[in-house]
Amino acid sequence: MVTFTVEDQEGNRQTIEAPDDMGLSLMEILKASEYPVLATCGGMALCATCHVEILDGQDELGDATDAELDQLENLPEYFPTSRLACQIRISPLLEGAVIKLRGEDN
Amino acid sequence: MITTDICIIGAGPVGLFAVFEAGLLKMRCHLIDYLPQVGGQLSEIYPQKPIYDIPGYPEIKAQELVDNLMDQIKPFKPTFTLGERVDHLAKQDDGSFIITTNDNTQVHAQVIVIAGGLGVFEPRKPVLENLDHFEGKGVAYMVKNPETFRNKKVVLAGGGDSALDWTIFLANVAERVTLVHRNETFRGAPDSAAKVFDLANNGKIDLILSANLKELNGNGKLSSIKLESKNKEELIIDTDYLIPLFGLSPKLGPIANWGLNIDKNAIEVDTRDYSTGVDRIYAIGDINTYPGKLKLILCGFHEAAIMMHSAFKYVYPDQKLSFKYTTVNGVNAF
Numbered sequence: 256m257v258t259f260t261v262e263d264q265e266g267n268r269q270t271i272e273a274p275d276d277m278g279l280s281l282m283e284i285l286k287a288s289e290y291p292v293l294a295t296c297g298g299m300a301l302c303a304t305c306h307v308e309i310l311d312g313q314d315e316l317g318d319a320t321d322a323e324l325d326q327l328e329n330l331p332e333y334f335p336t337s338r339l340a341c342q343i344r345i346s347p348l349l350e351g352a353v354i355k356l357r358g359e360d361n
Numbered sequence: 362m363i364t365t366d367i368c369i370i371g372a373g374p375v376g377l378f379a380v381f382e383a384g385l386l387k388m389r390c391h392l393i394d395y396l397p398q399v400g401g402q403l404s405e406i407y408p409q410k411p412i413y414d415i416p417g418y419p420e421i422k423a424q425e426l427v428d429n430l431m432d433q434i435k436p437f438k439p440t441f442t443l444g445e446r447v448d449h450l451a452k453q454d455d456g457s458f459i460i461t462t463n464d465n466t467q468v469h470a471q472v473i474v475i476a477g478g479l480g481v482f483e484p485r486k487p488v489l490e491n492l493d494h495f496e497g498k499g500v501a502y503m504v505k506n507p508e509t510f511r512n513k514k515v516v517l518a519g520g521g522d523s524a525l526d527w528t529i530f531l532a533n534v535a536e537r538v539t540l541v542h543r544n545e546t547f548r549g550a551p552d553s554a555a556k557v558f559d560l561a562n563n564g565k566i567d568l569i570l571s572a573n574l575k576e577l578n579g580n581g582k583l584s585s586i587k588l589e590s591k592n593k594e595e596l597i598i599d600t601d602y603l604i605p606l607f608g609l610s611p612k613l614g615p616i617a618n619w620g621l622n623i624d625k626n627a628i629e630v631d632t633r634d635y636s637t638g639v640d641r642i643y644a645i646g647d648i649n650t651y652p653g654k655l656k657l658i659l660c661g662f663h664e665a666a667i668m669m670h671s672a673f674k675y676v677y678p679d680q681k682l683s684f685k686y687t688t689v690n691g692v693n694a695f
Binding site: 293295296299301302303304324325326328329330331332359 | 402406407410479485486487488519520521544548605607608610611
């Protein structure tokens with residue numbers, strides 16, 4: 256299990272514990288935790304509705320990949336710390352990270 | 362006014378297959394979709410991605426599935442209104458509906474089927490204070506008719522393929538085209554990016570890189586835009602139009618106001634026939650919810666078949682419905 260912190264659009268923080276051996280993505284865990292993540296494309300890095308910012312832990316998790324940047328570039332606003340949650344595997348690298356939700360909800 | 366038996370809102374895979382199921386029962390369909398093409402998210406978001414869980418197809422590309430569905434429903438001559446959003450439903454005394462779009466297209470139908478997927482794909486809007494003030498008065502989120510921009514000054518904003526493609530296209534139409542992009546480089550198709558740099562180098566367009574939209578100005582109609590560069594320098598450009606192209610994002614949209622029971626952005630339905638709480642309105646595919654719901658295309662197909670058999674009584678109130686197999690009766694075109 257890994258433990259990390261999620262900050263919602265209103266700034267409320269919650270600690271989340273997730274299994275790191277089931278091949279899940281951060282997007283899937285956020286949805287399962289009832290966060291308003293649309294994930295329109297289902298996890299193919301094709302829609303950017305699971306946009307998050309890595310407030311803490313970016314050194315471990317790394318920068319956005321090319322596929323993510325292709326989508327982030329389309330957004331009116333993104334940041335050097337931006338990632339797509341669907342492209343982040345739940346792994347020990349997430350331990351202690353702080354994730355801020357940026358994706359749009361309805 | 363367009364008259365039809367069934368009006369299907371949403372022309373994604375499930376809306377398209379619903380035409381087939383309706384056609385077998387001799388019911389005609391008209392489809393409305395806010396996207397300019399059929400296929401819903403399959404065509405809009407992942408046309409080249411393979412899908413592996415369509416029965417009978419070990420693997421099929423999303424766009425190929427859409428093309429096949431269009432072939433399959435051809436005998437039933439569906440009609441389409443694309444690029445328009447359904448805004449109002451008005452119930453008539455005889456129980457039928459008049460559906461009105463944002464462009465004032467009207468459809469008279471006996472039954473409404475909402476196959477709206479994740480909702481309406483709305484353009485993402487830049488965060489600008491008085492943006493709504495200029496919408497339709499200089500700010501446009503899509504190029505519906507390029508002639509609108511003939512001999513006008515146009516500013517496009519964005520760095521994706523559509524920003525590049527429209528910049529190239531409008532360079533030959535508008536009086537002056539300016540493309541504003543927040544970075545130094547483009548991630549869109551390399552060919553298009555090269556062409557945009559060529560146009561800029563040859564003085565055919567103005568290319569402003571490393572800059573963001575900051576402020577819109579005008580008296581009733583857009584007349585100028587203030588930009589801010591990365592090093593906080595400001596620049597004002599006179600323009601007739603601003604076209605921000607930051608991609609699309611699904612929103613539930615006007616569906617939320619039609620008196621249906623909505624749970625977490627989905628319409629609650631009765632699984633006996635996928636009817637909503639409102640008489641003659643059904644919801645199928647990703648837009649509906651019920652205990653055990655799976656958002657799969659194949660589940661939407663199943664829902665379409667059952668739903669159309671239920672809707673038959675509204676279109677042919679005096680006839681008795683008899684269930685028939687296509688293997689026995691074939692597909693009898695209209």
